[in-house]
Amino acid sequence: MINRRLVTAGVLAGTLTVLSAAIPATAQWNKPVTVKAGTKTEIHSVGVWNRTYCNQRPVPKVTRMHAQNGTITTSVVTSTFADGPCKDKKGRFIVFFYTPKPGFRGKDSAQINYVMPKAVRTPSRPNLQASGKRISIIVE
Numbered sequence: 001m002i003n004r005r006l007v008t009a010g011v012l013a014g015t016l017t018v019l020s021a022a023i024p025a026t027a028q029w030n031k032p033v034t035v036k037a038g039t040k041t042e043i044h045s046v047g048v049w050n051r052t053y054c055n056q057r058p059v060p061k062v063t064r065m066h067a068q069n070g071t072i073t074t075s076v077v078t079s080t081f082a083d084g085p086c087k088d089k090k091g092r093f094i095v096f097f098y099t100p101k102p103g104f105r106g107k108d109s110a111q112i113n114y115v116m117p118k119a120v121r122t123p124s125r126p127n128l129q130a131s132g133k134r135i136s137i138i139v140e
Helices: none
Strands: 008-012 016-020 033-035 041-050 061-067 070-081 090-100 106-115 130-139
Touching: 033 041, 033 090, 041 106, 041 130, 061 070, 061 090, 070 106, 090 106, 090 130
Parallel strands: 033 130
Antiparallel strands: 008 016, 016 041, 041 090, 061 106, 070 090, 106 130
16 A cells, blocks of 8 residues: 655635655646656556544545546555554555556646545535646656
8 A cells, every 4th residue: 555645735615635655756836747658657646534533534536637648547545644643544546647658758738637426525515526737748
């Protein structure tokens, strides 16, 4: 299992947090991700977690994945938090993988969009339902 760090992307409804779980090879905010040509590589992951009670909310639903010079696939995984208030607790995440097209080397970008679970939305914050990320990728 991969140990993930708790990275707060936004606080929702008081204690709910959208987690952008980062590991060394993944996109951390606007830093580009380096990928080896011909290799499937994790580029991002996301989940929703209640930091106060250390319990999981349903994982977001993916609505769009696109990369010009490669393919993006997903997998729902369970992994352990490496630090933070929920250290050593297990959480479920959608993990996004990028695989470059055969023979491609150079710069690419991935667009990932997802919808947050209904439990995250509140009447005062209905627009928190959709989120997304553009990831810069360098294929070597």
